[in-house]
Amino acid sequence: MEFTQLLTVTNVKIMKILVIYYERMFEMNKVEVKDFKSCLKPMPDILVSCKGENGEVNALAVGYAGNCSYDPPMVMVGIVPSRYSYHMIKETGEFVVNLVPESLREKYGYLGSKSRRDEDKLVKVDVSYKEGLKVKAPILLDCPVNIECTVVDSIMTGSHEMFIGKVEYIHADENLLDDNGNIDYSKINLLKFR
Numbered sequence: 001m002e003f004t005q006l007l008t009v010t011n012v013k014i015m016k017i018l019v020i021y022y023e024r025m026f027e028m029n030k031v032e033v034k035d036f037k038s039c040l041k042p043m044p045d046i047l048v049s050c051k052g053e054n055g056e057v058n059a060l061a062v063g064y065a066g067n068c069s070y071d072p073p074m075v076m077v078g079i080v081p082s083r084y085s086y087h088m089i090k091e092t093g094e095f096v097v098n099l100v101p102e103s104l105r106e107k108y109g110y111l112g113s114k115s116r117r118d119e120d121k122l123v124k125v126d127v128s129y130k131e132g133l134k135v136k137a138p139i140l141l142d143c144p145v146n147i148e149c150t151v152v153d154s155i156m157t158g159s160h161e162m163f164i165g166k167v168e169y170i171h172a173d174e175n176l177l178d179d180n181g182n183i184d185y186s187k188i189n190l191l192k193f194r
Ligand SMILES: Cc1cc2nc3c(=O)[nH]c(=O)nc-3n(C[C@H](O)[C@H](O)[C@H](O)COP(=O)(O)O)c2cc1C
Pocket: 045, 058, 059, 060, 061, 062, 063, 064, 065, 078, 079, 080, 082, 083, 084, 085, 086, 108, 109, 111, 112, 113, 114, 115, 116, 117, 160, 193
């Protein structure tokens, strides 16, 4: 083997050793996190609104939520059984997902800490709403996007029951639509509550 060839082979070997060394270094920086508490981030900050069989309307803050199918369009929301809203959604099989703007931060905090069990929260925080087009649950008018859903399934995952909602109708503020009729999310200053 010529001297230059030997040099190249040696360089490649050194490079490989360095790569392995750096990979190991990064592995060593990983530690196990034992306290699982919502470690999948970012979490959305949405308001789920509902209407009970008795006509009561309500909304609660929800972070356990996400898309779960685009064909057919489905979203899921996780509700703890002790929430007042839980029984409303369970009974009626309907809810609305409302995207929350930063300007509603204070109201969001209130709706996410007080219960309809004790007071009419929507009246208390002065949130205007109207009945959905496809469901009886209310759409919150100060929220730029409202997604009407009917429950097609649910699964008790543990602390939460995940309600799978078929998307029946999507409302958006007129000024948010682009030329193709899609929502331009860059125009919404979405709340990042924590
Ligand atoms: C940021 C935030 C996220 C929350 N996420 C959820 C959630 O995913 N599921 C849930 O059941 N409650 C969640 N909560 C708590 C409820 O919103 C809260 O308990 C509310 O008072 C329940 O209202 P209700 O009893 O009128 O239904 C969250 C609260 C906050 C502040």
